[in-house]
Amino acid sequence: MPKTPLQTPLHQLYDEDFVRWVEATVACLKTRDIDQLDWEGLIEEIEDLGKSARRELESRISVLLVHLLKRCYVNSPDDYRGWQLTIVEQRNALKRLLKQSPSLKTYFQNVLDEVYQDALTEASTAYPLGEFPAEYSFSRELAALLADEFWD
Template sequence: MSVIDLKAIEQLYEDDYTLWLEKTANILRTGDLSQLDIIHLVEELETLGSEQRRKVESYLRQLLKHLLLYQYWSLPECKNHWAMEIENFRAELKRLLRSRTLYNYLISVKDEVYTEAVRQAKKKSELKCFPETCPYTIEQILDLDFYPELN
């Protein structure tokens, strides 16, 4: 591919992202790496990794918040709702945590994310009784059958 064609594919990234993705995938399939828009491809790969880490944080935050609400907010009509939310967020995390890298990332951000979950749980419930440090182990957080005892 000539320099003009490479410039065209680089411009395609700005003009029609979906078509750029299709053309990039085809270029990779054919193995003609000289045609690749390397700068944008690297940018997209980095973005994908960041998105996966953000998803882990988001699902973990929601899971922790709902574990806290399940344990401390004693409205019987809410327990089933909290339990379903817990189940949904665990399922989403389970898919992501097939990656050992993302599992290790979850471990590294658990305490920081827990602090955010407590803040959100306080706003949702107006309760102030949540522990300052995470009372759940990683194993409990991810255990499909674990529900904290009611306080």
């Protein structure tokens, strides 16, 4: 079957209309038309997929840690339920993300201390009178972080 040239080259579509670029790229991939592919754009987008997953992991860990810090170190019983619901929500989302991309478990260990410092800053800003630990105080085991209650 002869290949039909694209009306607009894919590299041009990438900047002009991203959705059309995606559709045309998928069409080229399905027909194995590698000659018309925008290789640079395709490489960039695939790299961004991995970065996006890592950003999501960092974001969810941060939200989880902020709420664990508040639940464990802020004496505000009226807020406990809401914080615990957020903890459950983030844990469930993290479990799904790690099931889809198990290699992120290694990345988790690499960013835990940095993400904790950001979470600590956020919790300390929200509760300036709170006494939060300067160093990471929860389990470093991923399974424990995703399941254990660290409060009394």
